[in-house]
Amino acid sequence: MKVWTSLKTSNNWKDLKKPLASIMHLAVHIGSSIPLLVGLWDFWQSNLGANPIQEITHRTGKTAILLLILSLAVSPLRQLLKWNQINKLRRPLGLWAAFYAGVHFSIYVVLDYGFQWKALLANSLTNKFILLGSATGLILLLLSITSLTFFLKKMGKNWKKLHRFVYAAGILAALHFILAVKPGVLDPWPYALAMALLLLFRLPPVQTWVKKTI
Amino acid sequence: MSENLRDEITPLRRYATRKEFLKTLGVVGVSAAVLAACQDKPFIAGEDLPVSGPTPEPSATGLTDDLGNPLTSYNDIISYNNFYEFTTDKEGVVKLSQEFQSSPWAIEIGGLVENPGPISMEDIRERYTSEERIYRMRCVEGWSMVIPWQGFPLSQLLEDIKPKPEAKYVRFESIYDPKSLPGQSNRYFPWPYVEGLRMDEAYHDLTLLATGLYGEDLLPQNGAPIRLVVPWKYGFKSIKSIVKIDLVEEMPVSLWMESAPNEYGFYANVNPNVDHPRWSQATERRIGELSRRNTLMFNGYEKEVGSLYESMDLVKNF
Numbered sequence: 001m002k003v004w005t006s007l008k009t010s011n012n013w014k015d016l017k018k019p020l021a022s023i024m025h026l027a028v029h030i031g032s033s034i035p036l037l038v039g040l041w042d043f044w045q046s047n048l049g050a051n052p053i054q055e056i057t058h059r060t061g062k063t064a065i066l067l068l069i070l071s072l073a074v075s076p077l078r079q080l081l082k083w084n085q086i087n088k089l090r091r092p093l094g095l096w097a098a099f100y101a102g103v104h105f106s107i108y109v110v111l112d113y114g115f116q117w118k119a120l121l122a123n124s125l126t127n128k129f130i131l132l133g134s135a136t137g138l139i140l141l142l143l144s145i146t147s148l149t150f151f152l153k154k155m156g157k158n159w160k161k162l163h164r165f166v167y168a169a170g171i172l173a174a175l176h177f178i179l180a181v182k183p184g185v186l187d188p189w190p191y192a193l194a195m196a197l198l199l200l201f202r203l204p205p206v207q208t209w210v211k212k213t214i
Numbered sequence: 215m216s217e218n219l220r221d222e223i224t225p226l227r228r229y230a231t232r233k234e235f236l237k238t239l240g241v242v243g244v245s246a247a248v249l250a251a252c253q254d255k256p257f258i259a260g261e262d263l264p265v266s267g268p269t270p271e272p273s274a275t276g277l278t279d280d281l282g283n284p285l286t287s288y289n290d291i292i293s294y295n296n297f298y299e300f301t302t303d304k305e306g307v308v309k310l311s312q313e314f315q316s317s318p319w320a321i322e323i324g325g326l327v328e329n330p331g332p333i334s335m336e337d338i339r340e341r342y343t344s345e346e347r348i349y350r351m352r353c354v355e356g357w358s359m360v361i362p363w364q365g366f367p368l369s370q371l372l373e374d375i376k377p378k379p380e381a382k383y384v385r386f387e388s389i390y391d392p393k394s395l396p397g398q399s400n401r402y403f404p405w406p407y408v409e410g411l412r413m414d415e416a417y418h419d420l421t422l423l424a425t426g427l428y429g430e431d432l433l434p435q436n437g438a439p440i441r442l443v444v445p446w447k448y449g450f451k452s453i454k455s456i457v458k459i460d461l462v463e464e465m466p467v468s469l470w471m472e473s474a475p476n477e478y479g480f481y482a483n484v485n486p487n488v489d490h491p492r493w494s495q496a497t498e499r500r501i502g503e504l505s506r507r508n509t510l511m512f513n514g515y516e517k518e519v520g521s522l523y524e525s526m527d528l529v530k531n532f
Contacts, residue, residue, distance in 0.1 A: 050294035123494035
């Protein structure tokens with residue numbers, strides 16, 4: 001607790017906030033491109049295992065949800081550390097999450113089902129987790145397009161309302177992951193738990209408590 | 215692995231397994247025996263050989279299944295496994311399973327039989343002649359393989375243990391040993407793994423007790439030393455590393471039926487027209503291929519097993 005308060009009040013920390021946020025901004029771009037580069041390398045080296053299409057589907061999906069979690073972690077961190085400068089990480093993290101979600105979706109449609117439209121439709125329409133994933137993707141696509149400064153200026157108050165849909169995307173993405181695995185498989189739960197905590201942080205009672213304490 | 219070492223070991227293997235090898239010759243048929251001899255390789259590896267010997271050089275006598283589909287590569291079969299006793303990560307099983315001790319081993323026979331008691335793997339290998347069966351394996355998750363098994367029909371064992379007339383089902387149980395099976399600490403599942411077959415399914419000639427694949431003894435990740443193979447049912451029915459076989463009157467409740475009764479039924483016949491509650495079963499990916507295949511009714515064994523289910527509602531009895 002002492003470290004915490006001293007960190008918040010020290011002059012060093014105040015001076016560091018801005019440059020550190022800029023470094024992190026760069027780190028977001030570098031870090032977010034690593035899974036893509038590793039994936040391409042493993043593809044090149046035939047290092048994707050016995051079921052490579054499923055492997056890259058899972059990898060891109062997990063990367064997308066991880067980046068979505070990180071983008072949702074920015075605001076709580078800003079509040080807790082009184083660090084307004086990191087707000088600028090939200091857009092790149094969100095856009096990278098949407099990028100991986102787009103790759104994830106394209107792999108499913110193009111590589112997995114390879115233009116076998118009938119089978120693709122049969123699988124997509126009967127399966128809740130595909131519908132949930134598609135809804136997540138649509139939200140992220142819409143938010144990506146409107147993330148341009150042009151829309152931010154033009155939409156005014158509505159922009160903020162629209163971008164609250166990222167919470168819905170977070171819930172849908174976690175449900176999509178949970179429903180995609182067999183019961184008893186624990187892989188989705190760390191992601192779902194992180195997502196739940198970050199969304200709980202936004203609830204009005206929690207916000208009131210946070211504002212009072214900080 | 216150096217070639218020299220391999221050269222040294224091959225004769226040893228032949229020596230150690232000469233008895234079984236000669237026995238195999240008579241059974242698998244002349245052409246198979248000649249082929250095996252040409253490949254300078256026994257069908258059944260000796261038990262007294264070290265497990266961590268030279269990298270196996272797998273070989274199968276057949277090259278395709280009954281529909282002309284090529285075999286899945288040995289490497290894919292031994293490195294992509296659903297074996298939740300180790301981990302739910304299919305590509306993590308191989309690493310976690312290498313310390314697994316599958317010898318000595320015995321199956322405890324019990325329930326409604328005239329001849330109960332344990333049967334050791336030595337007895338099983340002695341008594342039942344192994345033959346090669348190339349089967350499609352369709353996982354409920356939507357992927358499939360073509361696997362050349364070595365094994366013998368379950369019916370042969372049943373004839374020896376003599377089920378009593380009131381027996382209606384065969385109940386199988388896998389090994390339970392959380393110390394060597396780290397996945398069994400996942401308390402979500404009611405371990406040990408249990409599976410079951412109806413009597414007519416168990417006696418069907420396609421139903422196999424497998425002890426090897428690609429001419430090698432089963433590796434731990436594939437269910438060593440002995441497992442069930444029921445090719446017209448989803449892969450999870452083919453229970454691995456069997457330690458117990460009971461003949462029972464009531465339909466056994468499998469691990470999957472207990473874990474998720476709305477998703478996994480007793481029959482679990484491969485059926486492209488009955489979807490899993492959370493995904494379609496109409497198509498599958500054959501490991502090693504890029505585009506999807508249409509899933510076949512009873513995994514392509516409809517001619518052989520369709521009559522077992524003639525009067526049954528396959529949607530209700532999924």
